[in-house]
Amino acid sequence: MWDAALIALERFADPLHIGMLMAGVLAGTVIGILPGMGGIASVAILLPFIFKLDVNTAMVLLIGSVAVVHTSDTITSVLIGTPGSAASATTVLDGHPLAKQGQAGRALSAAFLSSLIGGLIGAVFLTLSLPIARPLVLLFGSPELLMLCVLGLSFAGFLTGSQPLKGAMSACLGLLLGSVGAAPTEAVYRYSFDQLYLLDGIPLVGVALGVFGIAEIVDLLAKGGQISERIGLGGGWIQGMKDVMHHWGIVVRGSLIGVWAGILPGIGATAGSWMSYGHVVAMARDRERFGKGDIRGVIGPESANNSVEAGDLIPTLLFSVPGGAPSAILLGALFYYGIQPGPRMVQENLDLVFTIIWGFAFANAIGAGLCLLLSPALARLTWVPFGKLAPAIVVTIFIGAFQSSQDFGDLFVLLGLGIVGWLMKQLGWARAPFLVGFVLSKPTEQYLWLSISRYGAEWLWRPGVIVMGLLLLATIVWIIYGKFKGKQSFDEESTEGPPSLGKTASILFTLFILVILTGAAYEAISYPYLGAIFPVAAAVPAIFMAVLQVVFDLRAPAVGVGPEARNRTRTAMGYFLSLVLYFFLIWFFGFLIATALFTFLFLYV
Secondary structure, X not given: OHHHXXXXXXXXXXXXXXXXXXXXXXXXXXXXXXXXOHHHHHHHHHHHHHOOOOHHHHHHHHHXXXXXXXXXXXXXXXXXXXXXXXXXXXXXXXXXXXXXXXXXHHHHHHHHHHHHHHHHHHHHHHHHHHHHHHHHHHHOOHHHHHHHHHHHHHHHHHHOOOOHHHHHHHHHHHHHHHOOEEOOOOOOEEXXXXXXXXXHOOOHHHHHHHHHHHHHHHHHHHHXXXXXXXXOOOOOHHHHHHHHHHOHHHHHHHHHHHHHHHHOOOOHHHHHHHHHHHHHHHHOOOHHHOOOOOOHHHHHXXXXXXXXXXXXXXXXXXXXXXXXXXXXXXXXXXXXXXXXXXXXXXXXXXXXXXXXXXXHHHHHHHHHXXXXXXXXXXXXXXOOEHHHHHHHHHHHHHHHHHHOOOOHHHHHHHHHHHHHHXXXXXXXXXXHHHHHHHHHHHHHHHHHHHHHHHHOOHHHHOHHHHHXXXXXXXXXXXXXXXXXXXXXXXXXXXXXXXXXXXXHHHHHHHHHHHHHHHHHHHHHOOOOHHHHHHHHHHHHHHHHHHHHHHHHHHHOOOOOOOHHHHHHHHHHHHHHHHHHHHHHXXXXXXXXXXXXXXXXXXXXX
8 A cells, every 4th residue: 555655656756746736726725715716616617627637647736726725715714804715714703803903914824834734634644544444445335335425415415505405406406417418327318308419418517617616706796896905914923833833732633623524425624614613612711712813713723624625535535425516526537537436446546546645735735835925915816806807717717618528518508507506506505515416426326227237126235225324314314303403504605694585586496496307307207217217316306305495485484685685686697698798709709809809898898
């Protein structure tokens, strides 16, 4: 095993790998400071650039971005009190008060160093998990791997966001979208509607960039204004590092909490940071200081943020079960190269696993150093109106989506899912389960087919299947119990709060989803048995959940839509129309002329 680790380490002597790691770190650092974008958008934007790279170089690029987003998103959390991502919301509680006291430098340096140490501890635990988990993974057959996929989907659906039904339906929609194209078990094309573009399925790039990239950009543009107001960084940079050394116990405990939160699919960095913050407060004797500018309230959650991503890689690489959207994209990239995480990967591609681990550790160190050195420049970037930055990001997303198959269908998918993703965000639908479902659709169907063909119905009675089935049942019971007790889940998606488009819009969107699910189930009935079983299994439970959601929405009290929400919706629709215009300009004039015209019109008209 350690020979594979040394082979992976030698790859970083190659200037190409170092350059790609730096590119990923820079992309993650810059995108991390844009509120709402986060690691999901960062990885999605980089995804189109991997197609000309070998698998090791591609993983270095992507993992470099994933590793540093939770380091750089601290900048907006501290300076303006607006989280760069949902996971950095806890840093706002004490980081922003410190900035108001003229100690932003102290808070930032403590956060960067805590993130670095947390990431390195996470990488160590990821490495130590290999000799422990590897024998267990090799014992798993297709039924156990199928149940792991079901568990991952269930955790992502039920535990992400504050509305479990919507999260579960989101995961089922992702499964259905992933089943478009040729069925892996029958000679049949599903949901192709006689369109050549759909015969090979929908590319992951368009799905990820649409649901997260386009949706987030339009949402940020609709808010208007610059990212932040000007605030000085102040001093205390050295003091912040001393604080981390003084409170080393908080750093270690926060990192371990983060690793555990990452291992459990569907929990994620948001829950990990809140768990760490709650632990710090509970252990303190002077709790009244928290929320007013206590440096411990920065160190605890920041040490958990980065270690979560390392913990998340454990189920992703060893069991093919992503814990969140960034790891789902990483998993999809591995599928693109024909690599199946799980037993085969730990046997045949162990050096690639160590390449990812080394890349994660190096990226944490480089990212923390860059944030320390470039904090003044990155802080100035937050003063720029987002409307000035948006054209470059939009053009990158459009070109990236088109590169996946160089078909205009990619741009249709990008815009269509961009609108759907924006509506999901406004109406309280978690989008991470949608992406997880899309990525896991192919392996889930393959494991289902293998289990049925090899074992018939007997696979349901295998001990591992029964244990994981009981775990799934216990999770559902716990969620129902929590809802009755009024407990809220952590939302990995957003910090926007409740749905902002009102009750009527929520009901109409759910009815729209119900129509799609019913149509998908009806269409699937016409397929051969092995080609129909998977989409039917995804659609039928979702239909019942959609009906139940409509009933809940009808019984819910009416929620008024204020003038601000209406104005933001109109503005968002205007920006979507501008993206449609860009699409038609590309259609008629090509990318070069269309990009020049779009950028000019966007900035000056």
